[in-house]
Each structure stands twice: as C-alpha cells, then as structure tokens.
Amino acid sequence: MVLGTSSGAGKSWVATALCAWYRAQGYKVAPFKAQNMSNNARVVATPDGQWGEIGTAQYLQALAAGAVPDVRMNPLLLKPEADTHSQVVLFGRVDEALSRMPWRGRSLQVWPQIAQALDELRAENDVVVIEGAGSPAEINLHASDVVNMRVAKHGGAHCLLVADIDRGGAFAHLYGTWALLPEGERQLIQGFVLNKFRGDASLLAPAPQMLQELTGVPTVATIPMQFQHGLPEEDGVFDDRGSAGGGQAVHTTIAIVAYPRISNLDEFQPLLQVPGVRVVWARSPAQLAGADWVILPGSKATAADLAWMRAQGLDAAVVQHAGAGRRVLGICGGLQMLGEALVDLHGVDGNAAGLGLLPLATLFEPAKTVQPAGHELPALRAPWQALSGVRVQGYEIHHGRTQLRADMQAGASAQARELLTGMLWQSGDGAVLGTYLHGLFENAAVIHALFGQGAPSLEQVFARLAKGVSQWFAREAGAGT
Template identity: 80%
Template structure:
C-alpha cells in the first residue's frame, strides 16, 4: 500500500510505477484505491456487462499492471460538484442516496462493498498495489476512514509512506504521520519514500538514519524529481515545465475553470514537441493561441458563470470570430451552444456562448459508455481526420440538439456531423463533441500536430526501470 504524508506527495505516481515494476517481474498484479475524489474519470466495464466510472489514476495503474480496468479497482468515486457537495459513484454507478448522505454517515454503507472488491482482487492476483488518499494521519477522519488505515488493516498491507521532499519539511511530515498512528497501524509501515528530490542525495544524511532510530522504519527509496514523466497529474497541478520540448509551433489554450473535469486527457499535448499548453484563467492567456479548448465540466452552468466573471466568455468568442480553432468537449461543447436547460436540478440553467446553434437539456440519468467510432467527412481545419477510427468514451448528463432556426442570416450553416454527439459550425473551425479521449489516439494527434507523444507502454517501461534503480540504491 502506498500512503502519503499529504495530497500531491506522489501516491498515484508511485503506485503506478510499482504496478509497472511488478508486471515486469512477471507477477499478476492489479491496482486498488477504496475511495478517490476526482473529476478525472474513465469508463470501464462492470461485472454485469454495463459501463461504469473509476478514477483515472486507477485506470492508468491497471494499464501499467497489464490488466483490464474494472470498477472494483476504485469502488467509491467522489466527483465534486461544489465546495460542499459531491456526486457519489459506487462500483461504477451514481448512487443518489449516498450523494445526499452526510460525509461521515457513508462509511458504514460503503465499507462492505469496498472490502469485497479488495478481497476479490486479492484472490485473483499475486499482488495488489493499494493507493491511499490524502494522509492516513487525518485524525478527525480516522473514525470514518474507508480508504487509508482501515484498508491497510483489512489487508494487512505492507505500507510505504511517501513524502514530497521538494516542499520542505519531509522528515517532520514522515515522523508526524507515524507518530499520530496507533501502534498497530505503525507496525504496518515498512518503509519511507522521499519523492521529488533535487540535489545530492548524500546531503540527506544523517536524517534517514535518525528517523529510523526514532520510528524503526527505514527510508527505502529516494526518487529524483521527475519532469515530463508522461502521466497526467491526478489533482490538476499544472506546470509549464511539462510542456513538450523544441521550438514552439502551436499554442493550445485550455480554459481551466474551477470544476473542469477529465483534464487528464490532454496529457498527450503536454508531451508533444513544439506544442505549448496554456491553462487559461484570464483573457490575456488566450492571446496568440492557435487553439482554444473548452474541456469537460462537472458544473457547466457554474463554470460558465465563472468564465463570464473573468471576461473569458468574450475572449473565447473573439478567438472564434477571428477564425481560429475552438474545440469544446462534453461540458465545453454544451457551453458553445445557445442555452443550457435544467428541469431536474442536475446542473443549472444558463445562456451559452452562442458559437453553435445548440440547446442542451440536462437529464437525470447519466450517459456512460466507451465506444469505437469512425469519423465521417469533416470540413475546415479538421478535414485530415476524416475516416479515422478512434477509441473514445462519454460521461454526460446533457442531451444536445441542433437548432438551425437559431442561426438565421448565417451564410454557412452549422451541421450535425454525428447525430447527438458531434457538431461543426459552417466554416468548420469550431467543433463540439461529447467524445472524451480523442487526443489519446496517436493517429488523431499525428494528423493534427504532425508528431506523436511517447506511448503509455514506453512511459510504464521507464517507470519500472526507475523503481528498480530508486529502491535498489537504498537496499
């Protein structure tokens, strides 16, 4: 089990690397995280043959492990809709009753499913790599814990505790976390990991030895800072240094509204040579962009309101009117239209940006599916994509319709490229779609940018090699 002294310590990344390493050693391995709070989700199969959602981190860990992702690997997913409200997804499906329940009241209802999911994965695999959440020493949450030490105790897991040494205070974080755990949980800690280290590792002495003398726990790995490692940041920590290398020929501005979802699907852009990615939160950051992308949103109406308060709505419209590319995905597609209509209290009502003659009606039931699609003929700057086969997925409450009566006087009419899923404006430079994951198809990226990012298999191989080196140094 990989625990952390805090969020962003590197739990997801280290767990992914361990999945890749165990796979490389010939083990049958699977990932597990009891509860994930993230608006980055992927579509996977459920035991009854339906589609469900899990956190992106566990989806990628399953790929690193060489196994098929399924809902047991992240049985509880919390998708924040506001600062004090989340949509609860249990074993892949939205659970309205749990979503309405107070946080502390959920644990007794979800623990049996969590334990069963973990036990079944343990029965089927040689190794299960478990990821914790936040810190195991959040003593205000210990009594209702279903993701950290309760899981560790249930599985009698061998636990690693990871600290982000780049932030400073790592040894205090490690010691304080250990000290706040009861003795039976301290006994499960088998090693400390110092992550994101920059400098000469010899300068760490004598701290690791002193820490071991106080806790009985050795420091088993010191992992150097990893820029451009190729995996998306789980919690949306954006860093310009992750932009692809080489002379910049294309700038892509992604509007980073507060409830942005599935931003992990843009990681291939950050890995591309010559492509500069800007996470835009102000109109100035859209200036000079070749592309503007409106990503998915877990609260489309609220994020549209935020855009208007920043002046980003006018900046996006100006960019589109200048004939530059605009891509709206899922919630971003809905924003491109004329209106959002919510009769069921799902998201909220709002006027759209008016760049496509679309009206979206929010439905109580969520569409969740993974599909293989064949692109029909496209026009404008997207024409090179015609005939391409893509693996994509959908996660949305909205149902969108084309309303050609709303664009009277336009010389070139917008069109529905794929019924209910893909639309383009008349000139063709504005494209809206419910399809997530297009940029993770190498042929799609090659056609649009003339280059390819390293494949996930290459990324996983590098991680496995890294584990071999980082842990061996401390052995």
C-alpha cells in the same frame, strides 16, 4: 500500499510505477483504491454487462499492471459538484441515496462492500497495489476512514509512506504522519519514500538515518523529480513547466480554460508529450492571447463554470478567438457551453445561455450517459480537416442531450453541421468543433494527423516507470537503508 503525507505527494504515480514493476517481474497484479475523490474518470464494464466509471488513476494503474480495468479497483468514486457536495459513484454507478448521506455516515454503509472488493482482488491476483488518499494522519477523519489505515489493517498491507520533498519539510511530514498514527498502525509502515527530489542525494545524510532511529522505518527510495513522466496528475492541473514545446521551438500554443469544476483534464496529458506544443492553463483573458487553439474541457458543473467564465471575461475572449477564425474545441461540458442554451428541467446542472458559437441546445436529464465510444471521423472543414477519416476510440460521461437547432443558426455558426449524430458538431466557418467524445488526444492517429508526429505510448511510459522503480529502490538498498 502507497500512502502519502499529503495530497499531491505522488501516491498515484508511485502506485502506477509499482504496478508496472510487479508486472515486469511476471506477477499477476491489480490496483485498488477504496475511495477516490476526483472528477477524472474512465468508463469500464460492470459485472452485469453494463458500463460504469472509476477514477482515471486506477484505470491507468490497471493498464500498467496488464489487467483489465474493473469497478472493484475503485469501488467508491466521489465527484465534487460544489465545495460541500459530491456525486457518489458506487461500483461504477451513481448512487443518489449515498450522495445525499452525510460524509461520516457513509462509511458504515460502504465499508463491507469495499472490504469484499479488496478480498476478491487479493484472491485473484499475486499482488494488489493499494493507493491511499490524502494523508492517513487526518485525525479528524480517522474514525470514519475507509481508504487509508482501515484498508491497510484489513489487508495486512506492507505500507510505503511518500513525501514530496520538493515542497520542503519532508522529514517533518514523514515523522509527524508516523507519530500521529496509533501504535498498531505505525507497525504497518515499512518504508519512507522521498519523491520529487532535485539535487545531490548525498546531501540528505544524515537525515534518513536519524529518521530511522526515531521511527525504526528506513527510507527505501529517493525518486528524482520527473517533469515529463507521461502520466496525468491526480490532483489539480498538471505542471506545465515541461510543456513549453518539449525543448523545441514552439509551433502551437494550446490554451485550456481551467474553470473551477474542470473534469477529465487527464485526457490532455498527451499534448504535453508532443514536441513543439505548448499547453497553457487559462484562467484569465490574457492567458488566451496569442493562443493558436482554445479548448473548453469537461465540467462537473457546466452552468456554474460558464458563469465563472463570464465573471472572468473569458466568455468574450473565447468568442473573439473564434471570430478571428482560430480553432476552438469544446469537449463534453465544453461542447455544451459552445451552444446557445442549457436547459435544466430536473435540477441536474442549471439553466444558462451558452456562448453562441454553435447553434445547439442542451437539455439536461437525470440519467447519466456512461459508455465507451468508437468512431471514424467524417469529412471535416478546415482547420480541422486533418482529422477527416481518422478512427478514434474514447468514452462518454455526461448528463444531457444536445441537438442542432436550425432556428438558432447565425453568424459564424451559419451552416453548422452535425457530423456524428449526438456526438460531433462543427461551425459553418469550420473554426469551432464540439464533441461529447472524451479521450480524443489519447489516439496516436489523432496526434499524428494534427501535428505530424507522435507522443510516447502508454506502454513506453509504463516500461520507463518499471525501470525507474528498479533504480530508485535499489539505490537506497545499496546505501544500506
């Protein structure tokens, strides 16, 4: 089990690397995270032959493990819709009753099902790599815990505790987390991991030895900072320090609007791997200036995020960008924003006027569309014509149906076309493209068509992570810790 001293310590990344390493050793491996809080989700099959969703981290960990992604790998997914409310997804499906239930009351309801899912995965696999959430030492949450030490105790897990040493205070974080755990739970901590280290590792001495003397727990790995490891960040937007052209001259700058309830941002990770492409997370009009593309990503609260854009002046900046004939791409919630109107008769998301860049109206519905999607893209107008005829695979996760409205055609949207029924639309002048298809850039053919070159495949990323595990853990073993 991979625990962390905080969110952002690197639990998801380390767990993925371990899944890849155990697979490379010939084991049958599965990932597990009892409860994930994230608006990054992927579509997987459910036991009844339908479709559900799990956290992206567990989806990628399953691929790293060479396993088929399964709803049992992330039985509980919390998708924040506001600061004090989340949509609760249990075994892939939205559970309205759990969504209305108080946080602490939920644990008694879901724990038996979580425990059963873990037991089944353990019975079916040689190794289960479990990821914790946040910190196991959140003492205000300990009594209602269903994702950290309760899981560790149930499975008798060998636990690693990961700290982000780049933030500073790593040894205090490790010791403090260990010290706050009850004695019986401390004994499950088998090793400390220092993640995101920059510099000369020999300068860490004598701290690891001193920490072991205090706790009895060795430091088993020091992992160097990995700016371009090839996986999306689990918490928040990814670090763009490695995205400024990949060390090459920048030929394309892509600004992705980072509104508060952004969702499925992980699908843009491949863009960071393309040489010459610079990715900017835009929260102000100034950050759109000079961009070649603007992307409006998915949103878990489309009407509220659209209101936020207007408050920042980003709505006018996006319209101005499109008016200059430069590319605008809207995905899922971003597509809905591009239209003329958001209509909510059921209290799902909220009513709002759209940006008016496509003659579309979206009607929100209580039922949620969750399904895989595969299409051959039809003939597109410039500047998106390079995608014509490209076959793509992706997925849909959204509330609402969107329709082309001839009575709303005006300006740049005149003669707009619906290119794939209920899925893909393009403005009359060609600059604005909107789609419900998530995962567009995860198709190698799309990256090649748009940029004339490729990005590392996931299998290449996983192989590199497996090799890294052998190096990072062996280095500490050789040092006697």
